[in-house]
Amino acid sequence: MLARSLVAVILSIPATTAIIGLFIALTPTQHWILPSLLMAFPVWIGLACASYQLSRARTAAGLLLSISILGTAAIALLKALGWTTTV
């Protein structure tokens, strides 16, 4: 339970950042930045709880890390292509 909980709570942080960061990068106006950032807590808790649905801690860790890496890569790509005005 401890290992699963550490995976759930800690690895949900970069995954939350990637999901909300990607949303902010895709929005056209800076007015959405602060409301999106304020959603970090419920998204974090939601991801942490959802990860308990997976049968193994390793699977949950893999999925959360994948979300983090893919999301961060997508943000970097949007920045590199100049397709975002908010980040």
Added chain:
Amino acid sequence: MKPTTIKTFLDVHTWTGLGAGLALFIAFYTGAITVFTHELDIWDQYSVPAHSEQNYAMAEELLQRVLSAEPASAESLRLELSSEDHPGNIARWYQRLEDGSYTSHEFRLTGEDTLDTAPNSSNLAGFIYVLHYTAGLPSSFGLYVLGIICVIYGIALVSGLIVFLPNMMKDLFVVRSGHNKKRFWLDAHNVVGVMSLPWHIMFAWSSALLAIGVFLLAPFQWMVFDDDLMPIVGPELGRISTLAPSGNNAPMLSVSEIVHITQKEVPGLEPTQLRYSHAGDANATVRVIGKTRTENLDPWASLILKANNGDILNVSHPDNKSPGATFYDGLVALHFVSFGGYLAKWVYLLLGLAGAFLFYSGNLLWIESRRKRRKLEQLRSTVFLARLNSGVCIGCMAGVSAAFLTSRGLSGFAERANMMELSYYLVFFASILWSFLRPVAVGTRELLLVCGMLTLAIPIFDALFLDTSAVGYAIAGHWIVLVTDIVAILAAAAFFWIANTVNKRAKYGDPNSVWSSSSHGARADQLQAPTSEITNTPVQH
């Protein structure tokens, strides 16, 4: 939903509840009282000599005297304006020390127009507020610990809801009291939890933002915004950089002129505080904070203006804030109940106490779930949690009552605030120690009786140490002392009633329980019943 899913979330709910429950009990009990922090501050100051109402000219006089006596305070000085509830202007200077910490200085004008630098000995409301967000741990460390606890709290809420959902229609608002104590505590826990769920979600969310908001933003700073986040969201969060000092002196506008300019800009503004930066410099700024007449959740507005010519640099008003600022300030306003007047405050008080009960009952449920029904000797873990639960929860409540008494009883002493804090911690830790020294049922009953007596002593101390009686104050239009006394009497009655219930269960309840007088070395003479009444017979209901 699969049974394995329910089982997983039940485990999550159990362990998150156990991990965070005691700290959350303290946060909710003291938070419920903090709802009335303004009134509590007034209650605490009835016994100190009252200051008379002071005007803006006297505020200006105070400002100039402080700047003259303490030139270093010019860097950052707060001027709290006199009001009906808090008569007398106060200047506060948070002096930055070499180690980076701050020390607070307080200044007032006395009747003879001299500077009074004695710190206010009345700090009960402030101390209970600090307990609310630190649970009594050292200040900033405690804040971060409570922030992490908010995350655990959030997970406990979601997991608890998932566990409850399959039987929701059957168990909604049903409390089955009687033979099965586990069922009773589960129903009570569920009813309180479901009824106040939206409020708990708001609290977990807003508390996490307030306690560890900086840490929540930090990953975005590194991963998304390339260190450019604060210039974007800082102004929306009210963090506006002041002008750099020029090094040239320039006269500042008077307090009344500054208030006049702000009220012209924001009609209906009632200024409560002026925050000066680099006072006396040509680039001095003043941030005026005040209440507005608005229909918004958050009534507070602030303006920043140049102190020497009144040029307005920034206006933050609830009616024209950005969506992000409205969202953030709305969450903060919901947390601090800065809306809805006294009705909302009383609802928050009840919800706060219900929240404290939620965590207390969660621990009782865990103890009851692991009860060995056919053995007198119970598991060490359940005995340990029963002792800790009683010691911490009752100790916190008794400690708060002791703090009330000390603050009232020592109102004439300079060390009043320190003694008040000391009394809380003494009672709190003594309660925990007592709960581990005595049999569970006996210790719990005794702690509840002490808690009840300390709470009942609050109106007695009011009668002894105040010049006017509570009824006399009420007749004069000041209801706070009378209402506080009535609430204290009701709370004391509740503590005595619970103590009696614990005693009954110890005597007549199932002997195979941590709450029985028969287990854990409880002697018959430690209870109020004759020895013959204490039996090992099954439950008699």
